[in-house]
Amino acid sequence: MDYFTALRVFLRASQVRSFSGVAAELGMEVSTVSRHISRLEADLAVALFNRTTRGLHLTEAGGLLQARASRIMADLDHAREEVTLHNASPQGLLRINVPGCFGRRHVMPHMAAFLADFPDIRADVMLTDTTVDLIESGTDVAIRIGALPDSTLVARRLATQSRMVVGTPAYIARAGRPETPDDLRAHSCLLFTLHCGNAWYYRPDGATDTPFEKLPVTGLLKANESEALLDATLQGIGLALLPDWLTGPYLRQGRLVRVLADFEWVLAPGAERAIWAVYPPKKVVAPKVRSFIHFMSRRFRDPLYWDPS
Structure with missing residues (x-):
């Protein structure tokens, strides 16, 4: 039995509540849908659905399987997406938010080299000293300087600051x-x-x-x-x-x-002060974001080129 296909069929049936509806959606025969469910039930030695003239209804065991299987299939989908994106070419519009002074002096001078390294990326750079909500503004990645406040954002230190x-x-x-x-x-x-x-x-x-x-x-x-x-x-x-x-x-x-x-x-006591790349939390980080962070971290690596010593 193809267990993953059977689980996918089961999950769709638990939502659609109809074997014929699942068959039409997945491009299968109704008999094939019924066979997948019957094999799951035989393997687990439980009934997953109560079948009536009015449709399908999950049994208690079916409800337990639906909860677990939904998480398993979501994790599988995320894993496939992550592996696929790992080798994907960085591309698309990259929205970057940078403090004005730092951006003019230490980000914009490197953008030509970055875009030459990644010709399929287009950049939209916003220079502002106002802290922008990355999720609401649709920003992919931002550079923040100083001590970071507690937040749900993912942060990677690019360089020290004193x-x-x-x-x-x-x-x-x-x-x-x-x-x-x-x-x-x-x-x-x-x-x-x-x-x-x-x-x-x-x-x-x-x-x-x-x-x-x-x-x-x-x-x-x-x-x-x-x-x-x-x-x-x-x-x-x-x-x-x-x-x-x-x-x-x-x-x-x-x-x-x-x-x-x-x-x-x-200027004020607090958490570690540094130059950070921050981005919204995601199970899969887009290649364009990973590429920008890696590129900047290499430009800012020790010894820092702005160090007067």
């Missing part, structure tokens, strides 16, 4: 170089509007078991975007707490100087 206190040589010559975190209270510290509270947090570098200390700071300017804070810092308005992926080139060029490098700095 923040550093930086300023221009001219500003430091004018205002003095801070030697301790408390020295920052006397400096113009440029603040990120999207993080509530006029404070930065710090602890000794490498002291992962030590809680962060809160340091109230003030400054001449706030902005809601990292590039704006970078521009203000380059103009010598003050010191800023900026991510390494943004400051690297300017540190190498000597246009910015890092201070208080013996401390780990964050």
Whole structure:
């Protein structure tokens, strides 16, 4: 007996409640449908249906088999789909959501190479600093930066991220170089509007078991975007707490100087801070999504190309 075919016939019969209806739907003779059910019943030594002139009705045993068989056949279908997609060519429209500043500097410069590697993919890239609901917006994959909130999204870390206190040589010559975190209270510290509270947090570098200390700071300017804070810092308005992926080139060029490098700095304490690829949970991840994540993880692998050292 072809058990899988018999189970499929049984499941359709349990829904259609008619052997003739199942036969028409599956392109079989009614006698073939009846034979599949009879062989299942003989194998299990139970009646699966009560047959009346008004149709088929599941017995108690039939109801138990329907519940288990439905899960088994769904798992089988998912397994077949996953194996089929594993070797499928990445293709179709890939909707990507990326933070604006990071996207302009570290995603868009790689898109030509990505599309050349996967010529059957078309990309729709949305650059925004607003957290978008991936499911409602139909987004396939997003890049998120920082500590991830608890959610049902699947996350893969693409790269580490750290923040550093930086300023221009001219500003430091004018205002003095801070030697301790408390020295920052006397400096113009440029603040990120999207993080509530006029404070930065710090602890000794490498002291992962030590809680962060809160340091109230003030400054001449706030902005809601990292590039704006970078521009203000380059103009010598003050010191800023900026991510390494943004400051690297300017540190190498000597246009910015890092201070208080013996401390780990964050805008707010919390979970692990990194650069993540996130996507909606699915039993089977589309090849186009897998390809994008793998491509970006290779571009961002250690040592990170933006690392000033």
